[in-house]
Amino acid sequence: MAHQAERVKLLRGIIDSNRPTREYLEAGRAAAQAFFLSLQQRKELSVAEFRFAGSIAKGTSLNTSDFDLVVFLNNEKPPFSSAVIDVFHKGVQQARVDGGVIHFRGKNNMLVKASAHFRNLELDLDINIAPVLVRGVNSGQPQVSRAAVRMQETGSVSVHVTPQMLEAIRLAKYWAGKVNLHGTKIHGNSFIVELITLEANRISEGEDLEEKFVKFLKTMQNLGEQKIILTKEYSVEDIPARLLFQRPLIMDPANCWDNLGEQFQPGQPAYYALTYYKQAADLALAKIEGARLGDAYYKNPANWF
Structure with missing residues (x-):
């Protein structure tokens, strides 16, 4: 058991060395804030709020984890139109962050993907559009997205x-x-x-x-x-x-x-x-x-x- 206890210490060292640094988390927050501000300036949509979800929010992330961002819209219901997705696309393209660059890298009918080069760090952001966060939810269950965000924030x-x-x-x-x-x-x-x-x-x-x-x-x-x-x-x-x-x-x-x-x-x-x-x-x-x-x-x- 003494040998196993030593291996456990070494295992903890491996995961501790691969946890995201404070600089990595700060860069992700800065990129997300830049996108949110860009989106708020667009008149085509009414943006309510954004939250982090996924492993970053729950504290289970590694230093290579994507940043899952959930943006809640006022007066929009799924299925989202291509016009809504295009506004998010333009929001990424026009986002500006001091000391960094944000690039568009893909989209579908639920989310927009972006990447950011910031403070010598490379980050990926998956920007989910609420009220739909998860696949398979129809327009009659908008409350599911709130449950999804709560679950992904708290591990519920x-x-x-x-x-x-x-x-x-x-x-x-x-x-x-x-x-x-x-x-x-x-x-x-x-x-x-x-x-x-x-x-x-x-x-x-x-x-x-x-x-x-x-x-x-x-x-x-x-x-x-x-x-x-x-x-x-x-x-x-x-x-x-x-x-x-x-x-x-x-x-x-x-x-x-x-x-x-x-x-x-x-x-x-x-x-x-x-x-x-x-x-x-x-x-x-x-x-x-x-x-x-x-x-x-x-x-x-x-x-x-």
Whole structure:
């Protein structure tokens, strides 16, 4: 156990060294504020407020995390018109920040993507348009976006997120960021990893960071079979029957119509990610087992990734 305690210290060192710096967070806030001010100056829309969401808001981010920004509009309802999206596009193009540059990098019918070069830092911003924050919400449920923002700001799922669990989430995200997905794009990947970490460690009282990480990896070995419903916003009965039988089932805690795992179904763009994650989890678990058996190289957790 003494050797494992030492490995846990080294694991904490890895995630601490990859937490976003104060300069990184300040740069993201400055870029977001510049965009918000640019948008407010446009007469085509009435902008109410903006908030940070996602891992930045919850404190589970790494130094490569995107900044998820949610902009609430007055007098607009989904589905949003192309004119609304175009105003956001122009807002990015006309945003100005001292000592930096903001660039437009893409859009769809729910969000606009931007990047910023600021104080020698490169940042990505995903600018979500409220009242729709999550996929699959129709215009009859504008309140869902508020629930989504609240959940993403506070971690309002059915599992209490302790400081120790936050460490486990950061470590899981660090590992996931090292996995070679061979170009496979996964919608909401960071959020999915967070939910999987919480599900894998529902019962983990007294377990250290290494044990929590092992549980996460074992879940990733069998990602295609998972059923994950962690929410206080709706009941299982609210989930459409067609989703309940899907595997993996990784329900968005703020939206009972959205199985984040649907993209891993056969024929879907992220299907092969299941294989890549399993291979990476198999390898990581073998390395951890090597450390536990006394392999000198794998005693250093930096060699697990």
